[in-house]
Each structure stands twice: as C-alpha cells, then as structure tokens.
Amino acid sequence: MELVHLLLRYLHLLGFAAVFGGWLVALLSKRLNFNSAMLYGIATQLATGIVLAGLASAEPDANHAKIGVKAVLALLLGVMIAIPVWKKREKVAAGHFYATGALIAVTAGVAVFWT
Template sequence: MEFVHLLLRYLHLLGFAAVFGGWLTSWLSGKFNINAAMLYGIATQLATGIVLYGIVAADGDADHAKLGVKFLLALMLAVMIAIPWWKKRERVAAGHFWATGGLIAVTAAVAVFWT
C-alpha cells in the first residue's frame, strides 16, 4: 500500500509540473494561452488528489481543512483552465492568465507551507 501512496504522490507532482510548466511556456512564448499540458496536468492533479485524500482519510490522520482548501483551489484552477480550452480560445485576457499563474503559486504554497 505504501508503494501505491508514493506512486500517487509522484503522479500528483507530475501533474503540478505539467500545469506550471505549461503556464511558464505560455508566458515565455508571449502567447498567454491555455495549453494541453495545463489541462491534462490539472486533471491529473484533481484525480490523484482525490484518491490521495481517500487514502489519508482512511488512515485517520487527514487535515481536512487544509485538504478542503487545496481541493477548492484546484477546482478553481481547473475551471480557469478548462473553460478557455473548451471554447478553443487562442489567447486569454492578461488578467485571466496572471490570475491562473498566481493561483498555481498559491496552491503550491498551501501544499508546502501549511503544516
């Protein structure tokens, strides 16, 4: 069971890398768009995060407040990424793009600094 937990955590981190890497690539290219890496990364993070929550909650040592906040932030990020992707927007507004990047940073900060 420990291997499954570690594998899910690894996939969760890869999902974060895809979201952040996709956003960073879009910023550095100057396109300000939502790309496939961001979409699949946030889908991976949501799926693995929900399963990881189930595993931790089953053990009885889950911080429900922290995990609830993380889920809410990930859900908001998923909406900010999925809607422009589904509408096939070539470019998103600068405010939307920077808010997405800020939310990515806040989500990572909550994961790292909230103990």
C-alpha cells in the same frame, strides 16, 4: 500500500509540473494562452488528489481543512484552465492568465507550507 501512495504522489507532482510548465511556456512565449499540457496536468492533479485525500482520510490525524482548501483551489484552477481550452480560445485576458499563475503558486504554497 505504501508503493501505491508514493506512486500517486509522484503522479500528482507530475501533474503540477505539467500545469506550471505549460503556464511558464505560455508566459515566456508571450502568447498568454492555455495549452493541453495544462489541461491534462490539472486533470491528473484532480484525479490523484481525490484518491490521495481518500487515503489521507483513513488516517486519524488527517488535516481535513487543508484537504478542503486544496480541493477548492484545484477545482477553481480546473475551471480557469478548462473553459478557455475547450472553447479553443487563441488568447485569454491578461488578468485571467496572471491570476491563474498566481493561483498555481498559492496552491503549491498551501501544499508545502501548511503542515
């Protein structure tokens, strides 16, 4: 069971790397668009996060508030990324793009600093 938990955590981190990496590539290329790497990354994070939350809920000392906040942030990121990708927008508004980057940073901060 520990191997499954570690594998899920690894996949969750790879999803984060795809979301953040895709956002950083768009920022550095000054195109301000969302790409399929970000879409697949957030989908991976949502899927593995749901399973990880289920495994964590089985433990008596699970932090349900943190799990709930992370779920809301991940769903919000999913919507912010998926809609422009599905609508095949060449460019998103600068505020939307930078807000997505800030939300990526906040989500990572919640995961790291909220114990």
